[in-house]
Amino acid sequence: MAINRLYRRLRCALIVIIIFVSVPCLYAQDYSELEELIITAADTRITQMFTWSGGEYALRYEFIVQREGNDTYEPYLREFTTLHSFEVSLPPGNYRFQIIPYDILERPGEATEWRYIEIHAALQPVILDTPEFVYALYPSGYFLYIYGINLVENAAVFFFNSEGIRIIPELIFYHDDRNIQLFFYDDQLESGQYRIMIINPGGFAAISEVTFIAVEPEPEPEPEPEPEPEPEPEPEPEPEPEPEPEPEPEPEPEPEPEPEPEPEPEPEPEPEPEPEPEPEPEPEPEPEPEPEPEPEPEPEPEPEPEPVSEPYVFRSLRPVMANFGISWVPLLSLYGNTYLDSTAVFGASAHVNVVFLLGDFYLGPELVIFTSNSESLPSDSNTILALGVNMTAMKWFFNERLAIGYKLGVSYPLLPSGYIPFSLEYMAFNVGLSLHWRVLNGLVLEGGIVSSNFFRDAPVGYLVPWAGFSIHY
Numbered sequence: 001m002a003i004n005r006l007y008r009r010l011r012c013a014l015i016v017i018i019i020f021v022s023v024p025c026l027y028a029q030d031y032s033e034l035e036e037l038i039i040t041a042a043d044t045r046i047t048q049m050f051t052w053s054g055g056e057y058a059l060r061y062e063f064i065v066q067r068e069g070n071d072t073y074e075p076y077l078r079e080f081t082t083l084h085s086f087e088v089s090l091p092p093g094n095y096r097f098q099i100i101p102y103d104i105l106e107r108p109g110e111a112t113e114w115r116y117i118e119i120h121a122a123l124q125p126v127i128l129d130t131p132e133f134v135y136a137l138y139p140s141g142y143f144l145y146i147y148g149i150n151l152v153e154n155a156a157v158f159f160f161n162s163e164g165i166r167i168i169p170e171l172i173f174y175h176d177d178r179n180i181q182l183f184f185y186d187d188q189l190e191s192g193q194y195r196i197m198i199i200n201p202g203g204f205a206a207i208s209e210v211t212f213i214a215v216e217p218e219p220e221p222e223p224e225p226e227p228e229p230e231p232e233p234e235p236e237p238e239p240e241p242e243p244e245p246e247p248e249p250e251p252e253p254e255p256e257p258e259p260e261p262e263p264e265p266e267p268e269p270e271p272e273p274e275p276e277p278e279p280e281p282e283p284e285p286e287p288e289p290e291p292e293p294e295p296e297p298e299p300e301p302e303p304e305p306e307p308v309s310e311p312y313v314f315r316s317l318r319p320v321m322a323n324f325g326i327s328w329v330p331l332l333s334l335y336g337n338t339y340l341d342s343t344a345v346f347g348a349s350a351h352v353n354v355v356f357l358l359g360d361f362y363l364g365p366e367l368v369i370f371t372s373n374s375e376s377l378p379s380d381s382n383t384i385l386a387l388g389v390n391m392t393a394m395k396w397f398f399n400e401r402l403a404i405g406y407k408l409g410v411s412y413p414l415l416p417s418g419y420i421p422f423s424l425e426y427m428a429f430n431v432g433l434s435l436h437w438r439v440l441n442g443l444v445l446e447g448g449i450v451s452s453n454f455f456r457d458a459p460v461g462y463l464v465p466w467a468g469f470s471i472h473y
Contacts, residue, residue, distance in 0.1 A: 049087045050086050061084075066095065066097070067095050123150040124150060125150045125152075127146060128149065151180045155174075161194055193209065314400065323471065326348070326349075348372075351367065353392055362396075365392075366392045368387070369388075402435075403435075442472050
């Protein structure tokens with residue numbers, strides 16, 4: 001019994017020694033062999049499958065997901081799994097995740113680096129209507145309008161010809177989620193059958209077909225010369241009537257023989273009957289004149305085809321723009337003693353600025369010159385000239401057609417000379433709002449209102465509305 005008890009104790013001690021010797025070896029395994037995480041998404045884009053390859057001695061893995069919000073990433077999901085994959089359903093948004101392996105002693109190993117992903121909404125695009133024929137807007141290119149459902153912005157649009165070659169439109173205009181306008185140059189397409197494929201950012205696609213016929217506008221037909229009228233046929237002369245035959249002369253009667261003496265008288269011969277005159281020939285009837293042929297009606301000229309007008313295309317705004325504008329500016333009293341003899345003084349201003357695209361806003365410096373000539377000005381001279389410097393910011397809306405601007409800056413009068421040398425008492429601090437309407441690629445109508453304030457012992461304020469136009473470069 002004692003020998004058996006000793007044997008069991010030795011066996012337990014040997015097992016404990018083996019465990020303590022092998023644990024550092026297991027923990028020292030290099031988990032840097034974890035490969036880069038491979039992200040796959042199901043076709044429905046409702047669930048996402050994350051897969052990875054782990055170390056040889058990893059017992060399980062911790063899957064951590066954080067979601068972007070309020071300019072930072074907040075914890076969203078934390079799960080453990082013994083598999084090399086994890087399936088989860090994440091709503092649209094920006095995320096980051098990492099994997100932490102654990103060994104058989106539940107000790108965490110080296111975590112992977114944070115990986116950043118974006119989940120798009122899974123919307124199925126549907127093409128409802130495409131034209132059977134597309135005609136050329138010669139000589140620039142061709143336009144095609146596609147109508148459907150869930151045609152979201154940043155969707156990829158491809159054309160495939162009969163040989164399977166992919167053709168990418170030169171320009172894509174996303175008007176809303178039901179209308180996409182495509183533009184191709186005239187050397188990109190040829191007449192034939194094409195297949196259209198639209199792929200949303202979420203991965204769903206829609207396919208349709210369209211028949212394309214490139215047609216150049218027909219030249220205007222030359223006017224046909226008017227046919228000369230055919231000459232009228234001359235009437236045929238009437239045939240002359242044949243002369244009537246003269247009647248034959250009647251034969252003279254033979255003289256009677258003298259009676260012989262004393263012979264018996266012979267009967268006198270009866271005179272021969274006179275021949276009847278031949279009947280006169282009837283004159284031939286005159287031929288009726290043939291009717292004159294009516295002149296053929298002149299062919300009506302074919303109407304000229306109406307020229308096809310190409311829709312105006314607004315270019316995207318450049319990341320750096322220079323603007324020059326001219327405005328009409330009235331000067332109104334706002335508060336304090338402004339010394340204006342009348343309610344308003346009218347003047348003009350010119351401004352030039354250079355703005356840079358920073359995120360969703362255009363920011364940049366602006367130089368303004370204001371001038372006015374009025375007897376209502378509070379100075380010995382009737383002319384005033386002021387120079388201003390502003391910092392301007394603009395935000396464009398409605399496909400870069402309308403913008404709201406904000407200005408903050410200072411101005412100082414250069415004329416009359418009484419404002420020189422420089423004094424803070426005559427410096428105006430300006431703040432204003434503006435509205436800009438882009439009517440053409442390089443022409444913008446604009447207007448706004450500025451509050452100009454002088455911080456003196458007795459503060460004075462002016463209200464300065466303005467309206468004008470500017471040229472963009």
